[in-house]
Amino acid sequence: MTNITPLVLCGGSGTRLWPLSRKSYPKQFSPLMGQDSLFQQAATRLSGPGFGRPVVVTNAEFRFIVVEQLAAARIDPGAILIEPSGRNTAPAILAATLQLAAQDPQALILVAPSDHVVPQAQAFRDAVMAAVPAAKAGRIVTFGIQPDRPETGYGWLELSAPPRDGQTQPLLRFVEKPDAARAKAMLEAGTFLWNAGIFLFSAQTLLNAFAAHAPDLISPVADAVELAEVDLGFLRLAPEPWAKARDISIDYAVMEQAANLDVLPFSAGWSDLGDWDAVWREADARDGAGNVTHGEAVSIGCADSLLRSENEGQVVVGIGLQDMIAVAMPDAVLIAPRSRAQDVKQAVAVLKDTKARQAEHFPxxxxxxxxxxxxxxxxxxxxxxxxxxxxxxxxxxxxxxxxxxxxxxxxxxxxxxxxxxxxxxxxxxxxxxxxxxxxxxxxxxxxxxxxxxxxxxxxxxxxxxxxxxxxxxx
The missing domain is CATH 2.60.120.10 (Jelly Rolls)
Structure with a gap:
Protein backbone atom coordinates (compact mmCIF):
# COMPACT_ATOMS: atom_id res chain seq x y z
CA MET A 1 0.00 0.00 0.00
CA THR A 2 1.17 3.54 -0.80
CA ASN A 3 2.40 5.35 2.30
CA ILE A 4 2.33 9.13 1.94
CA THR A 5 3.82 11.33 4.65
CA PRO A 6 1.76 14.50 5.14
CA LEU A 7 3.91 17.58 5.72
CA VAL A 8 1.69 20.11 7.48
CA LEU A 9 2.87 23.72 7.48
CA CYS A 10 1.75 25.42 10.64
CA GLY A 11 3.05 28.98 10.64
CA GLY A 12 1.59 32.28 9.47
CA SER A 13 -0.55 34.82 11.26
CA GLY A 14 -3.69 35.10 9.08
CA THR A 15 -3.98 38.86 9.47
CA ARG A 16 -6.99 39.13 7.16
CA LEU A 17 -9.02 37.21 9.76
CA TRP A 18 -8.18 39.68 12.52
CA PRO A 19 -9.32 40.05 15.30
CA LEU A 20 -9.87 36.29 15.69
CA SER A 21 -6.56 35.43 14.05
CA ARG A 22 -3.43 37.10 15.41
CA LYS A 23 0.29 36.45 15.44
CA SER A 24 0.16 34.94 18.95
CA TYR A 25 -2.73 32.58 18.07
CA PRO A 26 -3.38 32.39 14.31
CA LYS A 27 -6.44 31.11 12.47
CA GLN A 28 -5.29 27.51 12.02
CA PHE A 29 -5.77 26.84 15.74
CA SER A 30 -9.31 28.26 15.89
CA PRO A 31 -12.56 26.39 15.17
CA LEU A 32 -13.62 28.74 12.40
CA MET A 33 -15.70 26.08 10.65
CA GLY A 34 -17.14 23.39 12.91
CA GLN A 35 -16.00 22.13 16.30
CA ASP A 36 -12.41 21.28 15.38
CA SER A 37 -9.70 23.78 14.53
CA LEU A 38 -8.55 24.15 10.93
CA PHE A 39 -5.26 22.48 11.92
CA GLN A 40 -7.09 19.50 13.40
CA GLN A 41 -9.27 19.23 10.30
CA ALA A 42 -6.18 19.28 8.06
CA ALA A 43 -4.40 16.58 10.09
CA THR A 44 -7.53 14.42 10.12
CA ARG A 45 -8.07 14.89 6.38
CA LEU A 46 -4.54 13.64 5.73
CA SER A 47 -4.87 10.47 7.78
CA GLY A 48 -6.18 6.97 7.22
CA PRO A 49 -5.22 4.21 4.77
CA GLY A 50 -2.30 5.23 2.57
CA PHE A 51 -1.12 8.04 4.87
CA GLY A 52 1.66 7.90 7.45
CA ARG A 53 2.10 9.94 10.59
CA PRO A 54 2.14 13.67 9.81
CA VAL A 55 5.28 15.75 10.01
CA VAL A 56 4.61 19.27 11.24
CA VAL A 57 6.73 22.38 10.78
CA THR A 58 5.89 25.15 13.23
CA ASN A 59 7.59 27.63 15.56
CA ALA A 60 8.47 27.44 19.24
CA GLU A 61 5.46 29.47 20.35
CA PHE A 62 2.99 27.01 18.81
CA ARG A 63 4.71 23.69 19.54
CA PHE A 64 2.62 22.74 22.57
CA ILE A 65 -0.61 23.88 20.89
CA VAL A 66 0.25 21.56 17.98
CA VAL A 67 0.77 18.59 20.30
CA GLU A 68 -2.35 19.34 22.34
CA GLN A 69 -4.60 19.70 19.30
CA LEU A 70 -3.23 16.57 17.63
CA ALA A 71 -3.82 14.62 20.82
CA ALA A 72 -7.39 15.92 21.00
CA ALA A 73 -7.88 14.73 17.39
CA ARG A 74 -6.33 11.35 18.31
CA ILE A 75 -3.51 11.73 15.80
CA ASP A 76 -0.02 10.54 16.64
CA PRO A 77 2.47 12.84 14.91
CA GLY A 78 5.80 11.97 13.40
CA ALA A 79 8.53 14.59 13.70
CA ILE A 80 7.60 18.11 14.78
CA LEU A 81 10.22 20.52 13.45
CA ILE A 82 10.67 23.84 15.22
CA GLU A 83 11.78 26.78 13.08
CA PRO A 84 14.08 29.19 14.97
CA SER A 85 12.61 32.00 12.88
CA GLY A 86 10.17 32.33 10.00
CA ARG A 87 11.95 31.91 6.65
CA ASN A 88 8.88 31.26 4.47
CA THR A 89 7.84 27.95 2.92
CA ALA A 90 10.89 26.97 0.86
CA PRO A 91 13.31 26.44 3.78
CA ALA A 92 10.56 24.85 5.88
CA ILE A 93 9.66 22.31 3.20
CA LEU A 94 13.31 21.63 2.39
CA ALA A 95 14.14 20.96 6.06
CA ALA A 96 11.36 18.40 6.45
CA THR A 97 12.22 16.80 3.10
CA LEU A 98 15.88 16.41 4.09
CA GLN A 99 14.83 14.83 7.37
CA LEU A 100 12.53 12.36 5.60
CA ALA A 101 14.98 11.67 2.75
CA ALA A 102 17.57 10.51 5.28
CA GLN A 103 15.22 7.63 6.09
CA ASP A 104 13.91 6.97 2.55
CA PRO A 105 14.91 9.04 -0.51
CA GLN A 106 11.86 7.76 -2.39
CA ALA A 107 9.41 8.68 0.37
CA LEU A 108 6.28 10.35 -0.99
CA ILE A 109 5.55 13.67 0.73
CA LEU A 110 2.32 15.67 0.57
CA VAL A 111 2.81 19.32 1.50
CA ALA A 112 -0.36 20.99 2.78
CA PRO A 113 -1.10 24.22 4.64
CA SER A 114 -2.86 23.78 7.97
CA ASP A 115 -5.51 26.46 7.52
CA HIS A 116 -7.54 25.34 4.49
CA VAL A 117 -11.10 24.03 4.36
CA VAL A 118 -11.94 20.97 2.26
CA PRO A 119 -15.52 19.88 2.98
CA GLN A 120 -15.23 16.52 1.23
CA ALA A 121 -12.20 14.93 2.87
CA GLN A 122 -12.53 11.55 1.18
CA ALA A 123 -12.75 13.14 -2.26
CA PHE A 124 -9.50 14.96 -1.52
CA ARG A 125 -7.80 11.77 -0.33
CA ASP A 126 -8.93 10.08 -3.55
CA ALA A 127 -7.42 12.94 -5.56
CA VAL A 128 -4.12 12.56 -3.74
CA MET A 129 -4.04 8.85 -4.51
CA ALA A 130 -4.77 9.61 -8.17
CA ALA A 131 -1.61 11.74 -8.24
CA VAL A 132 0.64 9.03 -6.80
CA PRO A 133 1.74 7.44 -10.15
CA ALA A 134 2.96 10.81 -11.45
CA ALA A 135 4.83 11.53 -8.21
CA LYS A 136 6.48 8.10 -8.30
CA ALA A 137 7.52 8.83 -11.90
CA GLY A 138 9.50 11.89 -10.80
CA ARG A 139 6.87 14.57 -11.30
CA ILE A 140 5.96 17.27 -8.81
CA VAL A 141 2.18 17.35 -8.62
CA THR A 142 0.34 20.45 -7.51
CA PHE A 143 -3.38 20.49 -6.87
CA GLY A 144 -5.46 23.03 -8.80
CA ILE A 145 -8.92 24.04 -7.67
CA GLN A 146 -11.74 24.41 -10.18
CA PRO A 147 -12.66 28.12 -9.95
CA ASP A 148 -16.25 29.29 -9.57
CA ARG A 149 -15.65 33.05 -9.57
CA PRO A 150 -13.06 35.59 -10.81
CA GLU A 151 -11.09 35.53 -7.56
CA THR A 152 -8.32 38.13 -7.20
CA GLY A 153 -7.04 36.88 -3.85
CA TYR A 154 -5.54 33.63 -5.20
CA GLY A 155 -2.72 32.76 -7.54
CA TRP A 156 -3.81 30.77 -10.62
CA LEU A 157 -2.42 27.86 -12.66
CA GLU A 158 -2.57 27.71 -16.46
CA LEU A 159 -3.05 24.39 -18.28
CA SER A 160 -2.65 23.64 -21.96
CA ALA A 161 -6.13 22.06 -22.14
CA PRO A 162 -9.36 22.15 -20.13
CA PRO A 163 -8.89 20.36 -16.80
CA ARG A 164 -9.91 16.73 -16.38
CA ASP A 165 -10.94 16.02 -12.81
CA GLY A 166 -8.90 13.26 -11.20
CA GLN A 167 -6.24 13.18 -13.95
CA THR A 168 -2.83 14.83 -13.86
CA GLN A 169 -1.96 17.28 -16.64
CA PRO A 170 1.19 19.27 -17.41
CA LEU A 171 1.36 22.76 -15.91
CA LEU A 172 2.09 25.57 -18.35
CA ARG A 173 2.77 28.32 -15.82
CA PHE A 174 1.93 29.97 -12.52
CA VAL A 175 -0.05 33.20 -12.63
CA GLU A 176 0.29 35.80 -9.87
CA LYS A 177 -2.82 37.16 -8.15
CA PRO A 178 -4.64 38.94 -11.02
CA ASP A 179 -6.71 42.08 -11.20
CA ALA A 180 -10.46 41.72 -11.65
CA ALA A 181 -10.41 41.91 -15.46
CA ARG A 182 -7.66 39.32 -15.79
CA ALA A 183 -9.39 37.00 -13.30
CA LYS A 184 -12.62 37.24 -15.30
CA ALA A 185 -10.80 36.41 -18.54
CA MET A 186 -9.08 33.38 -16.97
CA LEU A 187 -12.35 32.09 -15.55
CA GLU A 188 -14.00 32.34 -18.96
CA ALA A 189 -11.03 30.69 -20.73
CA GLY A 190 -11.63 27.43 -18.88
CA THR A 191 -7.97 26.41 -18.81
CA PHE A 192 -7.05 27.99 -15.49
CA LEU A 193 -7.29 26.71 -11.93
CA TRP A 194 -6.67 28.25 -8.52
CA ASN A 195 -3.31 27.51 -6.92
CA ALA A 196 -3.98 25.72 -3.61
CA GLY A 197 -0.32 25.52 -2.56
CA ILE A 198 -0.56 21.73 -2.07
CA PHE A 199 2.16 19.52 -3.56
CA LEU A 200 2.92 15.79 -3.85
CA PHE A 201 6.43 14.57 -4.70
CA SER A 202 9.10 12.09 -3.75
CA ALA A 203 11.79 13.37 -1.42
CA GLN A 204 14.54 12.84 -4.00
CA THR A 205 12.56 14.62 -6.72
CA LEU A 206 12.26 17.74 -4.61
CA LEU A 207 15.89 17.65 -3.52
CA ASN A 208 16.86 17.48 -7.20
CA ALA A 209 14.64 20.49 -7.89
CA PHE A 210 16.31 22.49 -5.11
CA ALA A 211 19.73 21.51 -6.45
CA ALA A 212 18.75 22.80 -9.89
CA HIS A 213 16.86 25.96 -8.97
CA ALA A 214 17.76 27.04 -5.41
CA PRO A 215 21.09 25.40 -4.55
CA ASP A 216 22.03 28.20 -2.13
CA LEU A 217 19.31 27.00 0.27
CA ILE A 218 20.61 23.46 0.60
CA SER A 219 23.73 24.09 2.69
CA PRO A 220 22.24 26.29 5.44
CA VAL A 221 19.06 24.23 5.73
CA ALA A 222 20.98 20.93 5.70
CA ASP A 223 23.24 22.27 8.46
CA ALA A 224 20.21 23.38 10.46
CA VAL A 225 18.81 19.84 10.23
CA GLU A 226 22.13 18.11 10.94
CA LEU A 227 22.77 20.29 14.02
CA ALA A 228 19.17 20.15 15.23
CA GLU A 229 18.54 19.32 18.89
CA VAL A 230 15.86 17.01 20.24
CA ASP A 231 13.93 18.91 22.91
CA LEU A 232 10.98 17.26 24.72
CA GLY A 233 10.20 15.27 21.59
CA PHE A 234 10.51 18.25 19.25
CA LEU A 235 13.31 18.70 16.71
CA ARG A 236 14.72 22.22 17.11
CA LEU A 237 16.49 23.31 13.93
CA ALA A 238 19.83 24.95 14.60
CA PRO A 239 19.36 28.74 14.60
CA GLU A 240 22.76 29.89 13.27
CA PRO A 241 22.72 28.09 9.89
CA TRP A 242 18.94 28.56 9.62
CA ALA A 243 19.36 32.34 9.75
CA LYS A 244 21.55 32.16 6.62
CA ALA A 245 18.75 30.65 4.49
CA ARG A 246 16.88 33.00 2.18
CA ASP A 247 13.37 34.02 3.18
CA ILE A 248 11.51 32.76 0.10
CA SER A 249 8.40 30.81 -0.81
CA ILE A 250 8.50 27.36 -2.42
CA ASP A 251 6.74 28.76 -5.51
CA TYR A 252 9.41 31.40 -6.15
CA ALA A 253 12.37 29.24 -5.16
CA VAL A 254 11.50 26.08 -7.08
CA MET A 255 8.03 25.54 -8.49
CA GLU A 256 7.86 28.42 -10.97
CA GLN A 257 11.15 27.27 -12.52
CA ALA A 258 10.71 23.48 -12.51
CA ALA A 259 9.87 21.75 -15.79
CA ASN A 260 8.48 18.56 -14.25
CA LEU A 261 5.26 19.96 -12.75
CA ASP A 262 1.86 18.38 -13.22
CA VAL A 263 -1.53 19.56 -12.01
CA LEU A 264 -4.26 17.39 -10.50
CA PRO A 265 -7.56 19.28 -10.91
CA PHE A 266 -9.89 19.14 -7.90
CA SER A 267 -13.50 20.32 -8.00
CA ALA A 268 -15.05 18.93 -4.80
CA GLY A 269 -14.76 22.16 -2.82
CA TRP A 270 -11.87 24.05 -1.24
CA SER A 271 -11.14 27.38 0.43
CA ASP A 272 -8.03 28.85 2.00
CA LEU A 273 -10.40 30.77 4.30
CA GLY A 274 -8.24 33.78 3.67
CA ASP A 275 -10.66 36.48 4.81
CA TRP A 276 -14.03 37.01 6.49
CA ASP A 277 -15.87 37.03 3.17
CA ALA A 278 -14.58 33.48 2.61
CA VAL A 279 -15.84 32.48 6.07
CA TRP A 280 -19.30 33.84 5.15
CA ARG A 281 -19.19 32.10 1.76
CA GLU A 282 -18.15 28.69 3.14
CA ALA A 283 -20.61 28.61 6.05
CA ASP A 284 -23.28 25.91 5.89
CA ALA A 285 -25.87 27.51 8.17
CA ARG A 286 -27.50 30.69 6.89
CA ASP A 287 -30.86 32.22 7.65
CA GLY A 288 -33.42 33.02 4.98
CA ALA A 289 -31.76 36.36 4.29
CA GLY A 290 -28.28 34.91 3.79
CA ASN A 291 -26.90 35.87 7.20
CA VAL A 292 -24.33 33.77 9.04
CA THR A 293 -24.19 34.09 12.82
CA HIS A 294 -21.86 32.59 15.38
CA GLY A 295 -21.98 32.70 19.15
CA GLU A 296 -24.27 35.21 20.83
CA ALA A 297 -25.13 37.11 17.66
CA VAL A 298 -28.56 38.46 16.66
CA SER A 299 -29.61 39.60 13.18
CA ILE A 300 -32.52 42.02 12.79
CA GLY A 301 -33.42 43.01 9.26
CA CYS A 302 -29.94 42.13 7.95
CA ALA A 303 -29.05 40.49 4.65
CA ASP A 304 -25.99 38.55 3.45
CA SER A 305 -23.97 39.55 6.52
CA LEU A 306 -21.60 37.80 8.92
CA LEU A 307 -22.15 38.40 12.64
CA ARG A 308 -19.82 36.69 15.14
CA SER A 309 -19.43 36.97 18.89
CA GLU A 310 -16.28 35.24 20.09
CA ASN A 311 -16.83 35.79 23.79
CA GLU A 312 -19.39 34.19 26.09
CA GLY A 313 -21.70 36.84 27.50
CA GLN A 314 -20.93 39.37 24.77
CA VAL A 315 -23.91 39.87 22.46
CA VAL A 316 -23.52 41.23 18.93
CA VAL A 317 -26.68 42.76 17.44
CA GLY A 318 -26.87 43.78 13.80
CA ILE A 319 -29.78 45.92 12.59
CA GLY A 320 -30.39 46.55 8.91
CA LEU A 321 -26.93 45.48 7.78
CA GLN A 322 -26.37 44.58 4.13
CA ASP A 323 -23.27 42.64 3.01
CA MET A 324 -21.41 43.48 6.22
CA ILE A 325 -18.96 41.81 8.58
CA ALA A 326 -19.17 42.27 12.36
CA VAL A 327 -16.76 40.30 14.55
CA ALA A 328 -16.52 41.01 18.28
CA MET A 329 -13.70 39.88 20.57
CA PRO A 330 -13.27 40.89 24.23
CA ASP A 331 -10.62 43.46 23.29
CA ALA A 332 -11.44 44.41 19.68
CA VAL A 333 -14.37 44.73 17.27
CA LEU A 334 -14.21 44.63 13.47
CA ILE A 335 -16.91 46.24 11.30
CA ALA A 336 -16.43 46.24 7.52
CA PRO A 337 -18.26 45.68 4.23
CA ARG A 338 -17.74 42.16 2.92
CA SER A 339 -16.31 43.70 -0.25
CA ARG A 340 -13.45 45.16 1.83
CA ALA A 341 -12.56 41.89 3.59
CA GLN A 342 -9.13 41.77 1.94
CA ASP A 343 -8.30 45.14 3.52
CA VAL A 344 -8.49 43.92 7.11
CA LYS A 345 -4.72 43.40 7.06
CA GLN A 346 -4.42 47.19 6.67
CA ALA A 347 -6.09 47.58 10.05
CA VAL A 348 -3.50 45.26 11.58
CA ALA A 349 -0.71 47.35 10.06
CA VAL A 350 -2.20 50.56 11.48
CA LEU A 351 -2.55 49.00 14.93
CA LYS A 352 1.05 47.76 14.80
CA ASP A 353 2.23 51.27 13.97
CA THR A 354 0.45 52.58 17.06
CA LYS A 355 1.88 49.67 19.13
CA ALA A 356 -1.59 48.49 20.07
CA ARG A 357 -1.42 45.11 21.79
CA GLN A 358 -4.49 43.95 19.85
CA ALA A 359 -2.53 43.99 16.58
CA GLU A 360 -0.69 40.74 17.31
CA HIS A 361 -1.61 39.44 20.75
CA PHE A 362 -4.66 37.35 21.51
CA PRO A 363 -6.66 38.31 24.62
Missing part, protein backbone atom coordinates in the same frame (compact mmCIF):
# COMPACT_ATOMS: atom_id res chain seq x y z
CA UNK A 364 -6.13 34.76 25.90
CA UNK A 365 -2.45 33.85 26.21
CA UNK A 366 -1.86 30.14 25.65
CA UNK A 367 0.91 28.36 27.47
CA UNK A 368 1.96 24.68 27.57
CA UNK A 369 0.40 24.43 31.04
CA UNK A 370 -2.92 26.10 30.09
CA UNK A 371 -3.85 29.72 29.49
CA UNK A 372 -4.49 33.09 31.12
CA UNK A 373 -6.32 36.29 30.28
CA UNK A 374 -6.23 39.78 31.72
CA UNK A 375 -9.48 40.87 33.37
CA UNK A 376 -8.33 44.30 34.55
CA UNK A 377 -5.16 46.34 34.06
CA UNK A 378 -4.29 49.75 35.45
CA UNK A 379 -1.42 51.61 37.03
CA UNK A 380 0.42 49.25 39.45
CA UNK A 381 -2.12 46.42 39.37
CA UNK A 382 -3.37 43.67 37.05
CA UNK A 383 -6.03 40.99 37.53
CA UNK A 384 -5.79 37.72 35.58
CA UNK A 385 -7.80 34.54 35.24
CA UNK A 386 -5.45 31.55 35.05
CA UNK A 387 -6.46 28.03 33.98
CA UNK A 388 -3.99 25.20 34.58
CA UNK A 389 -4.48 21.83 32.86
CA UNK A 390 -4.59 18.63 34.94
CA UNK A 391 -1.09 17.50 35.86
CA UNK A 392 0.48 20.69 34.51
CA UNK A 393 2.83 23.05 36.31
CA UNK A 394 4.14 26.57 35.83
CA UNK A 395 7.87 27.12 36.08
CA UNK A 396 9.65 27.71 39.38
CA UNK A 397 10.12 31.47 39.09
CA UNK A 398 10.40 34.82 40.78
CA UNK A 399 9.63 38.44 39.87
CA UNK A 400 11.77 41.51 40.32
CA UNK A 401 9.01 44.13 40.15
CA UNK A 402 5.76 42.59 41.37
CA UNK A 403 4.05 40.64 44.13
CA UNK A 404 1.11 38.30 43.51
CA UNK A 405 -2.01 37.17 45.33
CA UNK A 406 -3.64 33.93 44.18
CA UNK A 407 -7.27 32.99 44.89
CA UNK A 408 -8.36 29.48 43.84
CA UNK A 409 -11.78 29.50 42.18
CA UNK A 410 -12.12 25.82 41.30
CA UNK A 411 -9.94 22.76 41.78
CA UNK A 412 -6.92 22.46 44.04
CA UNK A 413 -3.52 24.07 43.55
CA UNK A 414 -0.19 22.80 44.80
CA UNK A 415 1.70 25.98 45.63
CA UNK A 416 5.40 26.41 46.31
CA UNK A 417 6.42 29.64 48.05
CA UNK A 418 10.05 29.74 49.09
CA UNK A 419 10.74 26.41 50.79
CA UNK A 420 7.10 25.75 51.70
CA UNK A 421 4.73 23.56 49.65
CA UNK A 422 0.99 23.55 50.39
CA UNK A 423 -2.35 22.62 48.86
CA UNK A 424 -4.72 25.52 48.28
CA UNK A 425 -8.37 24.65 47.69
CA UNK A 426 -11.41 26.54 46.41
CA UNK A 427 -12.00 29.91 48.11
CA UNK A 428 -8.54 29.83 49.70
CA UNK A 429 -5.73 32.20 48.80
CA UNK A 430 -1.98 32.60 49.08
CA UNK A 431 0.34 35.63 48.87
CA UNK A 432 3.59 35.62 46.85
CA UNK A 433 5.97 38.36 48.09
CA UNK A 434 8.08 40.27 45.60
CA UNK A 435 11.27 38.39 44.77
CA UNK A 436 10.15 35.07 46.34
CA UNK A 437 10.65 31.85 44.38
CA UNK A 438 7.29 30.21 43.67
CA UNK A 439 5.52 27.61 41.56
CA UNK A 440 1.89 26.72 40.76
CA UNK A 441 0.81 23.14 39.94
CA UNK A 442 -2.46 21.34 39.32
CA UNK A 443 -2.32 17.88 40.93
CA UNK A 444 -5.96 17.12 40.10
CA UNK A 445 -7.79 15.52 37.18
CA UNK A 446 -9.82 18.61 36.23
CA UNK A 447 -8.68 22.08 35.11
CA UNK A 448 -7.79 24.35 38.02
CA UNK A 449 -8.94 27.98 37.86
CA UNK A 450 -7.61 30.84 39.93
CA UNK A 451 -7.63 34.61 40.01
CA UNK A 452 -4.25 36.31 40.21
CA UNK A 453 -3.89 39.89 41.46
CA UNK A 454 -0.54 41.45 40.63
CA UNK A 455 0.74 44.63 42.27
CA UNK A 456 3.96 46.43 41.52
CA UNK A 457 5.81 49.02 39.50
CA UNK A 458 6.09 46.84 36.37
CA UNK A 459 3.68 44.09 35.33
CA UNK A 460 5.08 42.88 31.99
CA UNK A 461 5.32 39.20 31.07
CA UNK A 462 9.10 39.52 30.73
CA UNK A 463 9.47 40.10 34.47
CA UNK A 464 10.06 36.38 35.06
CA UNK A 465 13.24 34.75 36.34
CA UNK A 466 12.95 31.00 35.69
CA UNK A 467 14.84 28.43 37.77
CA UNK A 468 13.13 25.21 36.66
CA UNK A 469 10.66 24.48 33.86
CA UNK A 470 9.32 21.08 32.83
CA UNK A 471 8.62 22.49 29.33
CA UNK A 472 12.24 23.59 28.76
CA UNK A 473 11.21 27.08 27.74
CA UNK A 474 14.07 29.42 26.95
Missing amino acids: RDHRPWGWFETLALSDRFQVKRIVVKPGAALSLQSHVHRAEHWIVVSGTARVTVGGRVSLVSENQSVFIPLGEKHRLENPGKLPMVLIEVQTGAYLGEDDIVRYEDIYARR
